[in-house]
Amino acid sequence: MKNKVGIVLLGAMLATQVGFASPLTDYSAGKVSLDLNFVADSKIKVTNKVADYPNSSLQYDTKQHLDFNLTAGLGQGFGINYGSISADSGWAYNSDTDNVSKYKVDFREFNLLKSLNKQSAVFVGMVQAKSDYTVQNPLDTSATFGVSSDRRTLWQIGLIGNTPISKDMNAYGAVAFGKDLTSYEIGLAQKLNKNIELNISYLEKRVKNLHFYDEAAGSFNQDVTFNGMHYGVTCKF
Numbered sequence: 001m002k003n004k005v006g007i008v009l010l011g012a013m014l015a016t017q018v019g020f021a022s023p024l025t026d027y028s029a030g031k032v033s034l035d036l037n038f039v040a041d042s043k044i045k046v047t048n049k050v051a052d053y054p055n056s057s058l059q060y061d062t063k064q065h066l067d068f069n070l071t072a073g074l075g076q077g078f079g080i081n082y083g084s085i086s087a088d089s090g091w092a093y094n095s096d097t098d099n100v101s102k103y104k105v106d107f108r109e110f111n112l113l114k115s116l117n118k119q120s121a122v123f124v125g126m127v128q129a130k131s132d133y134t135v136q137n138p139l140d141t142s143a144t145f146g147v148s149s150d151r152r153t154l155w156q157i158g159l160i161g162n163t164p165i166s167k168d169m170n171a172y173g174a175v176a177f178g179k180d181l182t183s184y185e186i187g188l189a190q191k192l193n194k195n196i197e198l199n200i201s202y203l204e205k206r207v208k209n210l211h212f213y214d215e216a217a218g219s220f221n222q223d224v225t226f227n228g229m230h231y232g233v234t235c236k237f
Helices: 002-013
Strands: 032-050 053-061 065-075 078-088 092-094 099-117 120-137 140-148 152-166 169-178 181-191 196-214 218-236
Touching: 032 078, 032 099, 032 196, 053 092, 053 099, 078 120, 099 152, 099 218, 120 169, 120 196, 120 218, 140 196, 152 181, 152 196, 169 196, 181 218
Parallel strands: none
Antiparallel strands: 032 053, 032 065, 032 218, 065 078, 078 099, 092 099, 099 120, 120 140, 120 152, 152 169, 169 181, 181 196, 196 218
């Protein structure tokens, strides 16, 4: 049992959620961390929950994009965090419906953090998730249909942390869970000086049951998974 608990804790220490690239765990008043990430290779997997095509899935390659995260210390071991990811895909062919489609995901989140020690913290927060779905007849580009999901607000709890693996390099990460929401990220941060770090990480985020409605298409849900490599710089003040 102790071994299992140890494995879970180790995994949490090496796993991060949007907003914690090279995570700030010192929440002294005035401490600030800004993360800017370049996403060159990411994917969106969409699982449809439509009566005519139950549980059919399609994967999209996203365009290159930037995301950012901001964390600020409040004092007394508490901090706040805001993060944003917005990714557009190119066109993908769907053999089930004999058409092409493209997809956009938008995640925004706000978290309240509590430091446990110099290397770890817990958090609670909310994630707002929204998708845009565009379908087109490849033989008639004027036959285009677009629909957006409701912006869904989901609550989450999680754990973040980092651990040194050399003098100037840390492994970092977090895990987060909530109803219809899971997320994790693992990464490495290379310290350049006391204020600047370069980082590389892999992120995966899944949201279930995004709801769409359109007069022509009716009502349907989709499960969305976003994953990919992030390359960034973290500025800590």
